[in-house]
Amino acid sequence: MKSSPHRHTSAQVDLEAIKNNVQKFKQHIGSKPELWAVVKANAYGHGAVPVARAVKDLVAGFCVSNLDEAIELRQALLTQPILILSGIVPETIGIAANLNLTVTAPSLAWLKLVVQESIDFSRLKIHIAVDSGMGRIGVCDAQEANEMIALADQYGIEFEGIFTHFATADEADDQKFKAQQEKFAQIIEEISRRPRYVHSTNTAAALWHTEQVQDIERLGVSMYGLNPSGKVLNLPFEIEAALSLVSELTHVKKVTKGATLGYGATYEAEQETWIGTVSIGYADGWTREMQGFHVLVDGKFCEIVGRVSMDQMMIKLDQEYPLGTTVTLIGENQGKLITATDVAEWRKTINYEVLCLISDRVERVYL
Template sequence: MKASYHRPTRIEVDLSAISYNLEQVVSHLPKETEVFAVVKANAYGHGVVAVAQALQAQVAGFCVSNIDEALELRQAGIGKEILVLGVVPVAAIPLALEANIILTAASQEWIDRLEISALKGLRLHIKVDTGMGRIGFRTSQATNLAIANLLANEARVEGIFTHFASADQADKSQFLEQLSCFKRIISELDYLPSLVHASNSATSIWHADTVFNMVRLGDILYGLNPSGRDLELPYNVKAALSLTSELVHVKELEAGSRVGYGATYTCSQSEYIGTIPIGYADGFLRKMQDFHVLVDGELCPVVGRVSMDQITVRLPKSYPIASKVTLIGQDGQGAISAQEWADHLGTINYEVVCLLSDRIPRFYFK
């Protein structure tokens, strides 16, 4: 999707805030910990190339979800280590070898499908499923067999990792079960790779005493609380992303006038209605009806259905066209966070920022 630079709707990303957030987390970890920044899904909607360029001096490497995200970083000149966390199609192995990208081995079947020639020099981390139920080996026996097969064919097995399902929750029972399982499996290995990692953002924040020698930091880098509102952050972080637009049309509607598709809103009295160029095609979902935006520091409710490209809000008074509208961020004494969007939608802040589409241009500052 092409970014709409000639529309007033825009995202601003404070790269210094992301660097600050990284430093905050790292300062509470053991000094020898290797740090990989998770920049998958366009750096959680913040812009992968700009974020990676800003962080590359502070981290050992980056984590992405697929081979194309890894290649995008390489093509942008990022030379740091890149680990693909997902399963890469066998046909893409030559691309990983050529671009020096680390892949994840998650099943014996995947290994068996590889040509012996493709394994030589291939850099891999082993994924262990300790209770997430997605990808990964589930026993030490299967893990040992996989590592032995890979080493015998001259693959470079450099890491082993798992992923916690509930490190961001107050109830620690499943987290402790998974941690115990992972520790047991790695203790039973005949060959232990040099990098061992299980800590995502939540684990690094609330279970820092359980980190191994590498962490994967994602949501927290962008100033977002991985637990939503379940757990309080133990230290300060700064939200890196703001989303703004402008009023492109303002009109006074008389009592009884209807607004939007389906006529779901009726003016109860004479009201000023403002139109803003953002909609569900941009990630401002239809369920955001009855939420609010900020105009001149005042909360203005979203009235009528959210359209593909536009929303309408009830204004306290008439404002001139081109008046600033804040959808995420600070305006005067008022503020709206990605977490508030998530609360309204019944989802998580991860989803909110990842859904902000590429149609909204990103602008960066420090």
């Protein structure tokens, strides 16, 4: 999808805020573990390459979701270690080896397919995934892990790491977290040898379970200034939200009492009302259920009225405003604030999803 810079709807990204958040995490977890920046899903909507370039001197490596995200970083001449967190298609393993990428080994069955490829395996590094209770990928016992280690050794593949992922580190109830922690620790005790990297801490674990941080801290959503628990748990230190979503008024009109607006005529004016049109819609990631929520204009909360369309939406104004007046969807406007978490609560989802859904059509502007 092509970015639309001429539309004056943009996601403004404060790279300095991201760098400050990384520095605060380094202070929080101490100097022993390496800090790897998670820039998957276009850096949670913030822009993978600009973010990676901004923090490259502050982190030891990067984590991405898939092979193509890793290729994007290498094409941007980023040379730090890159860990692909999901198992890649076995037939593409040669690309990963040639680009010096570290891949997740999700199972013995996957590794058996990988070693059938005709590549120089001495250039390949793997981290074995452990399913300690998340349920997505990974080995469930040390026996399978040991068979994978032996197979890697047979083909000259470097067994560089082993890791797991916590499902509930951002929740107040830590029963599930402790169970996963214990299972992972047991498997680490039983594997044939300890690799260079043993790691399990995502952002939430590093925030509220600092004692769990091992060789790598995988810093994700809070690098961008978001609380992974939403509003459930208080952060141990302050972080800065890095992204603001802004647009402007493209049309302003006064409608009469009884006028209906938008698809399905779901809004009817109760009295004569000023209505503004904003150039953003569900194709930009501002989804249809945002009807009834609000945005900020001139420091005032303005209700979104009528259904959100693919490319535009309408808002209820308190007065006439000139065309081009700033509309803030996420961020601060004259001392008032709408956060990604506020939007997430309205949508009954999480702040991660709100930012990841902002489409490529919305231009990213780096401050």
